[in-house]
Amino acid sequence: xxxxxxxxxxxxxxxxxxxxxxxxxxxxxxxxxxxxxxxxxxxxxxxxxxxxxxxxxxxxxxxxxxxxxxxxxxxxxxxxxxxxxxxxxxxxxxxxxxxxxxxxxxxxxxxxxxxxxxxxxxxxxxxxxxxxxxxx
Amino acid sequence: xxxxxxxxxxxxxxxxxxxxxxxxxxxxxxxxxxxxxxxxxxxxxxxxxxxxxxxxxxxxxxxxxxxxxxxxxxxxxxxxxxxxxxxxxxxxxxxxxxxxxxxxxxxxxxxxxxxxxxxxxxxxxxxxxxxxxxxx
DNA sequence: ATCTCTATTTACGTTAACGTCAACGTAAGC
DNA sequence: GCTTACGTTGACGTTAACGTAAATAGAGAT
Numbered sequence: 001x002x003x004x005x006x007x008x009x010x011x012x013x014x015x016x017x018x019x020x021x022x023x024x025x026x027x028x029x030x031x032x033x034x035x036x037x038x039x040x041x042x043x044x045x046x047x048x049x050x051x052x053x054x055x056x057x058x059x060x061x062x063x064x065x066x067x068x069x070x071x072x073x074x075x076x077x078x079x080x081x082x083x084x085x086x087x088x089x090x091x092x093x094x095x096x097x098x099x100x101x102x103x104x105x106x107x108x109x110x111x112x113x114x115x116x117x118x119x120x121x122x123x124x125x126x127x128x129x130x131x132x133x134x135x136x
Numbered sequence: 137x138x139x140x141x142x143x144x145x146x147x148x149x150x151x152x153x154x155x156x157x158x159x160x161x162x163x164x165x166x167x168x169x170x171x172x173x174x175x176x177x178x179x180x181x182x183x184x185x186x187x188x189x190x191x192x193x194x195x196x197x198x199x200x201x202x203x204x205x206x207x208x209x210x211x212x213x214x215x216x217x218x219x220x221x222x223x224x225x226x227x228x229x230x231x232x233x234x235x236x237x238x239x240x241x242x243x244x245x246x247x248x249x250x251x252x253x254x255x256x257x258x259x260x261x262x263x264x265x266x267x268x269x270x271x272x
Numbered sequence: 273a274t275c276t277c278t279a280t281t282t283a284c285g286t287t288a289a290c291g292t293c294a295a296c297g298t299a300a301g302c
Numbered sequence: 303g304c305t306t307a308c309g310t311t312g313a314c315g316t317t318a319a320c321g322t323a324a325a326t327a328g329a330g331a332t
Contacts, residue, residue: 012278022279027320041280041327058242063199065318072246076253078260086261093254100247106194107243110208111236117212118229124214125222148308158309163290177297177310201288273332280327286320297310302303 008037008044018053028056033070062103072096144173144180154193164192169206198239208232 015022028034029043033056036043045053052073059069075092079085151158164170165179169192172179181189188209195205211228215221 010278021320023320023322026280031319043279058246061199061239061242062246063197067318072250076249078253078257080260083261083264086257086264090254090257090261093250093257097247097250097254100243100250103197104240104243104247106197107236107240110194110198111233111240113212114208114229114233114236117214118226118233121214121222121226121229124216125219125226128219128222146308157291159290159292162310167289179309203288275330275332277329277331278327279329280325282324283322284324285322288318289316291314291316293314294312295310298308300305300307302305 008046009050011036011043011045014045014050014053018057020057025053028053028066031066033066062100142182144182145186147172147179147181150181150186150189154189156193161189164189164202167202169202198236 009017011022011025015025025034025036025043025045029036034045034049034052036045036049038044055073055076056066056069059072060066064072075089075096078089081089145153147158147161151161161170161172161179161181165172170181170185170188172181172185174180191209191212192202192205195208196202200208211225211232214225217225
């Protein structure tokens with residue numbers, strides 16, 4: 001048996017998997033958002049890097065900047081800190097939650113309006129098809 | 137009695153109300169996202185402009201680009217078009233809905249993880265406070 | 273040995289969404 | 303008539319998040 005779960009990923013493979021370019025991954029490393037291992041000059045991405053990347057991209061899809069995404073991801077690594085640290089962390093978490101909840105409200109409102117327009121639109125279409133026969 | 141509801145807004149007032157700068161509003165006009173009335177060179181924003189702005193900013197909070205936000209807002213103005221137009225519009229609406237629903241899933245996932253971390257964090261804090269007494 | 277892939281670094285280019293002057297007009301209040 | 307407040311049009315500056323091109327290196331296949 002081999003040494004369990006220490007698979008690494010080449011930069012190209014990871015890029016393909018997540019639908020980003022290699023430039024993106026290098027950029028993320030340059031900015032410190034990812035820290036792939038280096039053998040020589042070549043990068044090797046671990047499972048942890050892969051998870052981090054997934055979370056970063058999820059943050060991006062929510063409209064966060066990379067820095068904000070990274071901050072959230074870092075929150076996940078509770079460093080088992082002191083009492084004060086824990087309280088700071090909890091505060092940050094609450095803040096993030098508030099922000100995300102507001103976003104959820106915005107999202108719901110937008111979906112509502114889309115639904116309304118969709119409804120009107122469907123009605124109008126139905127009227128047209130009823131009145132003027134079944135034009136193809 | 138006066139002529140009902142034709143109130144307009146000065147650029148500064150509108151900026152203050154929405155927490156943006158006047159530069160932003162001028163930029164939005166320059167890009168065609170807003171079309172305030174002009175008396176001389178001075179801009180006067182109508183209620184419609186105000187609503188549009190609100191929707192644009194909501195789109196931004198969802199992480200959309202201004203162009204995307206504007207596109208969505210434009211969808212709201214169903215132009216009572218032809219059968220073909222209506223179908224195109226319905227398709228676009230469905231597409232937007234899909235995108236927003238994916239975002240909702242991302243949001244939920246993120247909130248879940250935040251919750252989990254919050255939980256752990258709270259537990260850790262509780263343990264600390266139980267074991268080492270009630271340090272201020 | 274040469275070709276082909278994938279990788280690397282360096283560095284300049286690009287787009288969106290404004291910020292930040294500068295220089296000026298205008299209406300209100302004193 | 304002067305100040306103060308708010309408006310205007312350029313026009314250049316800035317930041318984030320990569321794109322793109324050039325020159326180079328190592329590893330495998332033929």
